[in-house]
Amino acid sequence: MSFTTKICCIGAGYVGGPTCAVIASKCADIKVTIVDINQARIDAWNSKDIPIYEPGLEEIVFAQRGKNLFFSTDVDAAILEADLIFVSVNTPTKKTGMGAGFAADLAYIEAATRRIALVAKSHKIVIEKSTVPCRTAESMRKILDANSRADVNFDILSNPEFLAEGTAIKDLQNPDRVLIGSMQTEAGLKAQQALASVYARWVPKERIVTTRLWSSELTKLASNALLAQRISSINALSAICEATGADVDEVSYACGLDSRIGPKFLKASVGFGGSCFQKDILNLVYLSQSLHLPEVADYWNQVVLMNEYQKRRFAESVVRTLFNTITNKNICILGFAFKKDTGDTRESAAIAMVKYFLKENANIRIYDPKVPASQMLYDLTVEDKVDVEQYNKRVTVCDSAYTAADGVDAVIVLTEWDEFKTLDYKRIYGKMNKPAFIFDGRLILPTAELKKIGFQTITIGKGDVE
Ligand SMILES: NC(=O)c1ccc[n+]([C@@H]2O[C@H](COP(=O)([O-])OP(=O)(O)OC[C@H]3O[C@@H](n4cnc5c(N)ncnc54)[C@H](O)[C@@H]3O)[C@@H](O)[C@H]2O)c1
Numbered sequence: 001m002s003f004t005t006k007i008c009c010i011g012a013g014y015v016g017g018p019t020c021a022v023i024a025s026k027c028a029d030i031k032v033t034i035v036d037i038n039q040a041r042i043d044a045w046n047s048k049d050i051p052i053y054e055p056g057l058e059e060i061v062f063a064q065r066g067k068n069l070f071f072s073t074d075v076d077a078a079i080l081e082a083d084l085i086f087v088s089v090n091t092p093t094k095k096t097g098m099g100a101g102f103a104a105d106l107a108y109i110e111a112a113t114r115r116i117a118l119v120a121k122s123h124k125i126v127i128e129k130s131t132v133p134c135r136t137a138e139s140m141r142k143i144l145d146a147n148s149r150a151d152v153n154f155d156i157l158s159n160p161e162f163l164a165e166g167t168a169i170k171d172l173q174n175p176d177r178v179l180i181g182s183m184q185t186e187a188g189l190k191a192q193q194a195l196a197s198v199y200a201r202w203v204p205k206e207r208i209v210t211t212r213l214w215s216s217e218l219t220k221l222a223s224n225a226l227l228a229q230r231i232s233s234i235n236a237l238s239a240i241c242e243a244t245g246a247d248v249d250e251v252s253y254a255c256g257l258d259s260r261i262g263p264k265f266l267k268a269s270v271g272f273g274g275s276c277f278q279k280d281i282l283n284l285v286y287l288s289q290s291l292h293l294p295e296v297a298d299y300w301n302q303v304v305l306m307n308e309y310q311k312r313r314f315a316e317s318v319v320r321t322l323f324n325t326i327t328n329k330n331i332c333i334l335g336f337a338f339k340k341d342t343g344d345t346r347e348s349a350a351i352a353m354v355k356y357f358l359k360e361n362a363n364i365r366i367y368d369p370k371v372p373a374s375q376m377l378y379d380l381t382v383e384d385k386v387d388v389e390q391y392n393k394r395v396t397v398c399d400s401a402y403t404a405a406d407g408v409d410a411v412i413v414l415t416e417w418d419e420f421k422t423l424d425y426k427r428i429y430g431k432m433n434k435p436a437f438i439f440d441g442r443l444i445l446p447t448a449e450l451k452k453i454g455f456q457t458i459t460i461g462k463g464d465v466e
């Protein structure tokens with residue numbers, strides 16, 4: 001079949017995979033090739049066990065793969081034939097060097113950009129899909145111009161991705177908005193329209209927003225900062241609720257009814273996780289510092305500090321409640337992913353919790369419906385984390401909530417998986433040491449029912465944390 005347009009996506013991760021799979025499913029006449037330097041990841045995309053769990057994703061990949069959707073490690077071939085190139089590589093927080101702990105590591109963006117410059121033999125529209133600091137497109141332009149053939153030119157667009165994990169396919173098929181930033185030149189605006197026309201196949205025109213390049217780049221950081229700020233705000237209020245006897249769910253509901261505030265992202269929790277919020281706020285903090293705006297930097301940094309406080313506060317309440325010691329006690333952790341409906345554990349609050357409990361010499365039994373044991377081992381033992389000996393001695397990964405709760409002193413819900421709402425808690429209570437404590441870090445449990453069974457219940461923001 002001959003295709004009208006060819007798209008290459010560099011980076012076959014949580015964003016590149018789902019985003020481009022949806023483009024392929026909506027545009028039969030466009031050939032989409034997703035490339036990555038990670039052979040194992042590409043092999044998985046080409047197998048029956050795709051590397052990412054996301055509701056609805058598998059169906060789309062299986063329907064399009066081999067027709068107009070391809071996964072490959074041949075990065076150069078995909079660049080050569082593409083009209084549009086999405087750069088969707090990782091941009092983690094820098095661990096060492098200048099800006100360590102705050103700035104985004106742009107090494108992967110630069111490597112991908114240099115590859116495009118070296119390989120391209122015809123005009124390309126290069127699209128920043130990754131989340132990047134404001135004005136990254138300028139650096140990309142300089143790299144492209146300095147390293148490409150004289151007869152090849154590029155247009156750079158910013159097209160940040162707003163999907164949330166667990167609802168990625170729904171978000172991509174029906175986005176609140178698609179944002180495309182470009183230079184305000186004739187060529188820039190033409191490139192912007194070319195990309196807009198791809199999205200226009202399924203996204204209503206009024207939801208395709210076009211802006212200047214720097215506005216688009218900054219909007220991505222701003223959106224995540226504003227969303228995370230709401231969670232830190234409600235979590236800060238949850239501490240006041242516990243100290244006063246107010247109920248955070250009631251406060252959140254009543255505040256959210258004000259149409260100026262709205263109900264979303266006001267669910268108190270054990271703290272936000274995921275690969276984006278903390279990273280992107282720290283990125284914004286670094287940007288503010290670099291621009292000599294210390295008050296602005298401090299303001300956004302407080303959102304992250306509040307999140308750390310919430311995790312610490314919850315972990316401490318567990319130890320305090322269990323009579324100030326959990327040494328050799330058995331603790332059941334329900335949920336290890338950073339939110340429900342994903343197997344992703346990046347920055348999951350569960351990692352911090354389990355590390356904390358292991359330092360107190362507790363035995364941990366973990367169950368999560370989607371996170372494999374190998375991932376938990378990795379998350380808890382790599383880098384400055386727990387040593388493998390301690391892990392092997394203390395941590396047991398279980399294949400059901402019931403096995404995980406067998407013989408424990410406390411059950412702690414850390415991810416809001418639906419199945420945790422309807423477990424047979426009588427059965428769980430029967431197998432636990434007494435008093436049987438249950439901690440709800442997600443405000444999803446049927447507390448009144450649990451109390452009747454005999455549990456000691458402790459819920460964030462409900463005035464019953466001691
Ligand atoms: N995860 C999300 O929900 C989400 C949502 C919106 C935006 N983002 C942003 O999108 C970007 C990608 O995030 P992700 O979660 O998909 O990351 P990821 O780590 O899952 O995937 C990135 C992929 O890029 C590949 N890669 C790195 N350098 C490469 C190169 N030079 N050539 C080819 N492949 C290369 C890696 O091997 C990896 O497979 C980040 O900037 C992130 O902040 C993520």
Ligand SMILES: O=c1ccn([C@@H]2O[C@H](COP(=O)(O)OP(=O)(O)O[C@H]3O[C@H](CO)[C@@H](O)[C@H](O)[C@H]3O)[C@@H](O)[C@H]2O)c(=O)[nH]1
Pocket residue numbers: 131161162163164165166224227231264265266267268269270271272273274275276277338339340
């Ligand atoms: O009221 C809430 C809402 C969320 N969370 C937690 O916040 C974290 C992030 O959740 P969510 O935003 O739903 O998932 P992400 O996949 O991290 O998506 C965010 O980060 C992405 C990457 O940049 C953006 O594209 C999305 O728009 C943005 O929502 C998770 O730990 C949630 O449990 C709460 O504690 N309370």
